[in-house]
Amino acid sequence: MLELRSRDHAEKRVRAGVLEQGTTDTLVEAAVGERLLREGLPHRGIELRYGGAGHRIAFEKLVPGRAITVYGQQEVVKDLIAARLADGGDLRFDVDDVALHAIDTDHPYLTFGGERLDCDFIAGCDGFHGVSRPSIPEGVLTEYEREYPFAWLGILARVKPSAEELIYARTERGFALHSMRSPEISRFYLQVAADEDIAEWPDDRIWAELKARLETVPGFVLATGEIIDKGVTPMRSFVAEPMQYGRLFLAGDAAHIVPPTGAKGLNLAVADVRQLTKALVHRYETGSDELLDGYSKACLKRVWRAQHFSWWMTTLLHTFDSDDAYGHRLQLSYLDYVTSSEAAARTLAENYVGLPYGSLE
Template identity: 85%
Template sequence: MRTQVGIIGAGPAGLLLSHLLHLRGISSVVLERQSRDHVEKRVRAGVLEQGTVDTLTAAAVGDRLRREGLPHQGIELRYDGAGHRIAFEELVPGRSITVYGQQEVVKDLIAARLADGGDLRFEVDDAALHDLGTDRPYVTFGGERLDCDFVAGCDGFHGVSRPSIPAGVLTEYEREYPFAWLGILARVKPSAEELIYARTDRGFALHSMRSPEVSRFYLQVPLGEDIDAWPDERVWAELKTRLETVPGFVLATGEITEKGLTPMRSFVAEPMQYGRLFLAGDSAHIVPPTGAKGLNLAVADVRVLTEALTQWYETGSGELLDGYSQACLRRVWRAQHFSWWMTTLLHTFESQDPYEQRLQLSYLDYVTSSEAAAKTLAENYVGLPFG
């Protein structure tokens, strides 16, 4: 087989890249280790930046997003017995976020690619990348060979793409946090119209949603926690303790349909390219979910890579391809800092002494009382403009 771009991974990055390339007349084949059913049901991020929504809409895959997504004009920071709204409509006019699950984005993209005759291969568990440092890279899988001009590694942190880069090429930066998030999905109407980020002495909690009938919650728990130690009754009791801290707020409870643990970590690999291989999304960088940046960074990477590949095929110039990593990393490191900042601002740390706790609360007071500080949070949260 031969194609122009071989794409490893059918998550949001790989699927969106394939779709955007198709719109530019560039062929691709997408190889995914998991089944289609698994990929379409994999619950991940749910907050889309303004730029991500605009990108999907412009690519004609935003119809269901516009119908079913939940636009939000603000978030609430809840601490010390009070709630404080960060009002996007006042701080960053014309920009907002939309709550729409990552798995829904994936479903929309798969449907679009298949409708356009896209070549998506699922359950490919033995893909291997070859000759990446030459102008004739290829991928082998299932006894077949896929020749291509370029390879896009969109297969996540544990995929085969990044490990295919020779030792000594990459510099890796990593930060592991001493806690995890216990996340649940519940069939219950959200108890608030917008996301609530709650900082308490018992730990962080997040009230989010996926639809008018489905809510999403997170609890800060110790790293290495046993999920079996959290039966439904304990989860709801702890969520109530951490969220019912302002007068009049009552948390609605219901059937928990999914439960999982997510270690909190930050990771960046530089550069994001080697020869004819270009990394995008989680294969190159990971952020803690506090800042809601993971999926949105993947979309930003793919936008840059699409423009670079389009320039190469239309003009033969490799200028944008050569600058791919540098262009992406500017945004990646801004998102890394914002995610780290949100994480340290809202979580409790076992190593904190009373002095550090008071500093944390003082900074929360500053963010919620200063228009300048609130605007910094708002413009980073809704996403910095592309370009």
């Protein structure tokens, strides 16, 4: 494994924190879920808050036996690194000048820092700005992209969560999300302008705006505390297909990005790696390239389902053009439908907790 950043950076960078049922099951199956099961926070519902009321989407009723688990992505990374090193894995951090060669042949190889690594296959799990996708010749990939006219300002705070489950709040001031990472650490997001400068958001302003968007139901009081991390995340959707070329296979953000509203980024990456693992095991056990040849097609079914769900959640809950009265009424109408129709609520629930592996095949 070649990683541009340091191990310390990889293990401390704050990212996603909502694991689908399938992601949790995969980590447990891979024998890296012991700490996850011990420290993760299982959630069996979320709240949609709008119009001065909260509406719970009850996973235990709508999708029995399936839930989400709140467990920080950096904690997953720590567990994976520790397990790989314990097995004698060769993990290289602070690696630069990585280049991919001969990926359309049977003998691809990598060069980095004056070294050469000959490979059977290369998994490009190096994110949107990595070297893997740009190594595919021009004209091979078709890219689909959408940018949203807002961003998320996210904070991590040393304060006990003010609710037991995630709260997705739609207000006239913009969207807000109440989440958590542990019983003592909370995670919050605010919809802000796409070009927002984080320097314009001192802690007092952040808490005031979170209170204005979340304290909209009787009796709810938002607890505040020390903010230990904050930043602005752009909102965009991106898919490159196919997700493979020759002996190079793209996975995660190297191939696709979703807005964080649907909590799908990390989970899609795990689904990609699970599919690639299955295909590689099949190849080495049988000598057949059948599953490797079908890797992109198999992954893209789940990718596009998640793309649609993430787009839907984003357009349902965020404030767009303030002059678009028609769009505003459509949002409220659909929120009323989701919170009053069991069928509509089940659609949200089954996509949020993650469709079972095999269901899209």
